[in-house]
Amino acid sequence: MTDEPHKVTSVDVARLAGVSQSAVSRVFTSGASASKKTKDKVLKAATTLGYRPNVLARAMITGRSRIIGLVVAYLENQFYPLALERLSNALQAKGYHILIFTAPNSAEDVEAVIQDLMAYQIDALIAASVSITSELAEQVRKAGIPVVLFNRGQDGVGVSSVTSANLAGGRKVARFLLEGGHERIGHIAGWQGSSTGRDRQSGFLAEMNAAGRTPFSVMDGMYSRDEAMACAEKMLAGPVIPDAIFVGNDHMAFGVMDVVRAHGLVPGHSISVVGYDDVPLAEWGGYHLTTIRQPVNRMVESTVNLMLRMIEDADAMPEHIEVEGPLIVRSSARIPEGWTK
Amino acid sequence: MTDEPHKVTSVDVARLAGVSQSAVSRVFTSGASASKKTKDKVLKAATTLGYRPNVLARAMITGRSRIIGLVVAYLENQFYPLALERLSNALQAKGYHILIFTAPNSAEDVEAVIQDLMAYQIDALIAASVSITSELAEQVRKAGIPVVLFNRGQDGVGVSSVTSANLAGGRKVARFLLEGGHERIGHIAGWQGSSTGRDRQSGFLAEMNAAGRTPFSVMDGMYSRDEAMACAEKMLAGPVIPDAIFVGNDHMAFGVMDVVRAHGLVPGHSISVVGYDDVPLAEWGGYHLTTIRQPVNRMVESTVNLMLRMIEDADAMPEHIEVEGPLIVRSSARIPEGWTK
DNA sequence: CTGAAAGCGCTTACAG
DNA sequence: CTGAAAGCGCTTACAG
Numbered sequence: 194m195t196d197e198p199h200k201v202t203s204v205d206v207a208r209l210a211g212v213s214q215s216a217v218s219r220v221f222t223s224g225a226s227a228s229k230k231t232k233d234k235v236l237k238a239a240t241t242l243g244y245r246p247n248v249l250a251r252a253m254i255t256g257r258s259r260i261i262g263l264v265v266a267y268l269e270n271q272f273y274p275l276a277l278e279r280l281s282n283a284l285q286a287k288g289y290h291i292l293i294f295t296a297p298n299s300a301e302d303v304e305a306v307i308q309d310l311m312a313y314q315i316d317a318l319i320a321a322s323v324s325i326t327s328e329l330a331e332q333v334r335k336a337g338i339p340v341v342l343f344n345r346g347q348d349g350v351g352v353s354s355v356t357s358a359n360l361a362g363g364r365k366v367a368r369f370l371l372e373g374g375h376e377r378i379g380h381i382a383g384w385q386g387s388s389t390g391r392d393r394q395s396g397f398l399a400e401m402n403a404a405g406r407t408p409f410s411v412m413d414g415m416y417s418r419d420e421a422m423a424c425a426e427k428m429l430a431g432p433v434i435p436d437a438i439f440v441g442n443d444h445m446a447f448g449v450m451d452v453v454r455a456h457g458l459v460p461g462h463s464i465s466v467v468g469y470d471d472v473p474l475a476e477w478g479g480y481h482l483t484t485i486r487q488p489v490n491r492m493v494e495s496t497v498n499l500m501l502r503m504i505e506d507a508d509a510m511p512e513h514i515e516v517e518g519p520l521i522v523r524s525s526a527r528i529p530e531g532w533t534k
Numbered sequence: 535m536t537d538e539p540h541k542v543t544s545v546d547v548a549r550l551a552g553v554s555q556s557a558v559s560r561v562f563t564s565g566a567s568a569s570k571k572t573k574d575k576v577l578k579a580a581t582t583l584g585y586r587p588n589v590l591a592r593a594m595i596t597g598r599s600r601i602i603g604l605v606v607a608y609l610e611n612q613f614y615p616l617a618l619e620r621l622s623n624a625l626q627a628k629g630y631h632i633l634i635f636t637a638p639n640s641a642e643d644v645e646a647v648i649q650d651l652m653a654y655q656i657d658a659l660i661a662a663s664v665s666i667t668s669e670l671a672e673q674v675r676k677a678g679i680p681v682v683l684f685n686r687g688q689d690g691v692g693v694s695s696v697t698s699a700n701l702a703g704g705r706k707v708a709r710f711l712l713e714g715g716h717e718r719i720g721h722i723a724g725w726q727g728s729s730t731g732r733d734r735q736s737g738f739l740a741e742m743n744a745a746g747r748t749p750f751s752v753m754d755g756m757y758s759r760d761e762a763m764a765c766a767e768k769m770l771a772g773p774v775i776p777d778a779i780f781v782g783n784d785h786m787a788f789g790v791m792d793v794v795r796a797h798g799l800v801p802g803h804s805i806s807v808v809g810y811d812d813v814p815l816a817e818w819g820g821y822h823l824t825t826i827r828q829p830v831n832r833m834v835e836s837t838v839n840l841m842l843r844m845i846e847d848a849d850a851m852p853e854h855i856e857v858e859g860p861l862i863v864r865s866s867a868r869i870p871e872g873w874t875k
Numbered sequence: 876c877t878g879a880a881a882g883c884g885c886t887t888a889c890a891g
Numbered sequence: 892c893t894g895a896a897a898g899c900g901c902t903t904a905c906a907g
Contacts, residue, residue, distance in 0.1 A: 200677070200678075200884090202883095202884055202885085203884070203885065204884080212893085212894090213893070213894045213895080214884090214885085214894090214895095215886085215887085215893075215894060215895080215896095216892090216893065216894075218884095218885065218886060218887085219886090219887095219892090219893085221885095222886070222887090225886090225887090226892060226893090227892070227893085228892055228893085231892080231893080243673070245649060245652060245653040246653060246884085246885070247653065247655060247883090247884050247885065248653045248654045248655065249590045249593050249594060249599060249654070249655050249883095249884080249885090250594060250883075250884035250885035250886085250899090251884080251885055251886070252590050252885090252899090253588075253590060253591060253594065253883095253884080253885070253886090253898090253899040253900065253901090254884090254885055254886040254887075254898080254899055255885090255886070255887095255899090256899085258590060260633070260654075267619070268615040268616065268618060268619040269615075269616070269619075269814065271612070271615075273615070274609040274610075274612075274614070274615035274618075275609065275610070277609060277615075277634075278608070278609040278610075278636060281634050281635075281636045282636050285635065285636060285650075290633050290634065290635065290650075290651075290654070291633070291634045292601070292631050292632070292633050292634075293618075293622050293631065293632045293633075293634060294622075294626065294631065295619060295622045295623050295626060308586060309626075309631075310631075311586060312586040312587060312588065312589045313589045313590070313601075313631070314588060314589065314590050332584070336541070337541075447818060447820065448818070450819070450820070451818055451819030451820065454819055455819065473610065474815070477788060477789070477792055477820075478791070478792030478795055478796065479788065479791070479792065479818075479820030479821050480820050541900090543899095543900055543901085544900070544901065545900080553877080553878090554877070554878045554879080555878085555879095555900090555901085556877070556878060556879080556880095556902085556903085557876090557877065557878075559900095559901065559902060559903085560876090560877085560902090560903095562901095563902070563903090566902090566903090567876060567877090568876070568877085569876055569877085572876080572877080587900085587901070588899090588900050588901065589901095590899095590900080590901090591883090591899075591900035591901035591902085592900080592901055592902070593883090593901090594882090594883040594884065594885090594899095594900085594901070594902090595882080595883055595900090595901055595902040595903075596883090596901090596902070596903095597883085
């Protein structure tokens with residue numbers, strides 16, 4: 194009983210339905226004309242045979258693979274799996290699917306990966322948490338593939354990007370901490386090689402500066418839990434320690450809270466910790482982290498719409514979309530008196 | 535300055551190199567013969583033109599798309615993004631890539647998704663955290679596509695599976711809790727519609743039974759954080775409460791710990807909580823959860839090897855691979871005196 | 876080793 | 892509306 198795994202093609206369906214192969218194709222091509230009669234015959238035959246048009250063959254003709262390449266570095270930070278899930282769902286609803294490419298954050302690796310990915314004739318490229326050099330972006334663009342950076346911006350490069358309002362976010366945190374009466378505010382920043390890390394830090398410093406204040410200390414946490422924890426250890430080592438730490442993302446902030454507690458300090462009382470992202474874990478009892486929310490849903494929505502537009506219209510200009518997010522007040526940081534928003 | 539996004543093909547390379555199109559193809563086909571001279575010419579031309587063979591066109595001929603379909607339900611449980619990342623890396627190293635399909639856990643949705651996914655001519659299907667009905671599995675198998683269930687088993691269906699030793703794991707937890715002198719051991723189980731949920735529970739109950747003990751209470755947490763928290767609330771509502779709870783996975787266990795703490799109890803002292811998975815968060819200070827480790831790396835390795843074998847050999851019999859994992863002792867549960875392993 | 880030719884499974888002008 | 896035919900970019904027997 195060896196079922197030959199014969200792939201059923203449009204020719205098989207045509208034969209069974211008693212029509213031409215072209216007719217079958219038309220029935221499965223939206224916008225093509227076919228009489229109700231043929232349509233019925235074809236659909237019936239297709240169902241009995243279990244026929245679905247071969248996406249790859251179709252892609253060769255139309256030049257549309259309905260595959261979106263997604264380059265992502267680390268899935269450890271809960272923000273990315275979440276974004277991935279939402280992106281996949283939204284894209285799936287539009288008839289697209291995500292082909293995953295994992296890339297360490299070094300430029301050469303990204304290069305190799307992008308070469309690899311272009312061979313799959315993807316319709317568009319989403320780069321999440323990964324930076325792209327100008328040459329690379331140019332190369333992809335030349336191949337006619339739209340690029341959208343997700344949660345990462347880039348200057349002077351002809352690619353689109355969707356981010357949250359990082360500068361404004363950094364400012365909000367500084368204001369919150371300042372109004373909370375903190376005297377020694379430290380910052381363990383997001384990776385300064387990334388736009389998000391730089392913008393959050395700039396906003397924070399700008400607001401501090403406007404208030405005539407200097408941060409207790411500023412270090413680069415590199416978006417790495419271990420690195421951030423090491424930074425926290427350093428900040429807490431001296432005779433004078435900070436009474437607040439703004440951490441560049443939640444993922445690092447959890448590590449910082451662990452260090453803070455290991456030092457016998459209580460977040461929200463003896464020291465304040467504020468993060469950035471509002472991943473689900475931030476709300477859980479183990480951390481209950483005050484943080485800036487990155488509105489994943491709206492970021493995903495913008496990304497998908499933008500991408501679809503760029504796929505339709507090859508001449509569409511790059512856009513930079515920024516979505517604002519609120520400060521979510523929880524218990525990891527002291528709340529200023531009379532704080533409402 | 536409109537760069538026509540012209541796709542460079544093997545014909546372009548052939549022209550520039552002064553050889554036939556077939557020659558170009560051979561240079562890029564491993565195992566094909568080409569003289570060093572042509573090879574050099576072709577490679578040089580390919581580099582200047584930025585040529586890469588079109589994977590889709592190649593797939594049409596060879597019948598190998600080098601695309602692996604991955605069906606996954608929820609990425610919220612940290613275990614899955616982690617597995618996904620590792621799978622993607624391992625597969626990428628072998629020249630394959632993952633096409634993502636997200637499916638809610640209802641049977642019809644999975645059906646639609648699988649139809650969708652077969653249209654992409656995937657070389658194999660990995661179903662993670664998703665059950666597949668026998669008919670569906672049969673349908674996919676008939677199309678000649680190998681199926682591997684990741685972290686989910688299935689009886690009486692001709693598909694392969696890779697899981698951890700869930701039965702043994704459940705037993706280990708029971709033994710640990712018993713030896714710890716706990717008197718009222720509750721169980722908030724993994725979804726009883728899944729093999730992992732059932733097996734962990736069976737192992738737990740078998741060992742309890744062998745010791746002549748009855749669990750305090752057994753509820754189905756459905757692998758949902760909210761559901762598990764509701765179960766915990768119920769267990770802690772009565773006048774008599776458990777002194778230990780075995781939770782079907784870490785993701786739920788974190789929620790249970792939150793509830794436990796909200797009741798003023800201290801995990802590891804007034805009550806013990808044990809999970810299953812050992813996701814990274816289990817080690818973090820906020821929870822420090824005692825749990826059974828699912829060896830993701832080895833599970834991924836097994837999955838990839840098994841899949842590759844099945845792609846090579848269409849007649850390969852389904853295999854069921856089970857990887858054992860150790861109990862990782864942390865502070866969320868009382869440690870039996872003299873406990874070494 | 877190399878080139879000309881067939882063919883993978885489709886879509887899409889082109890006639891009728 | 893419908894069918895015959897060309898062609899997407901490749902790989903792979905087939906001759907030489």
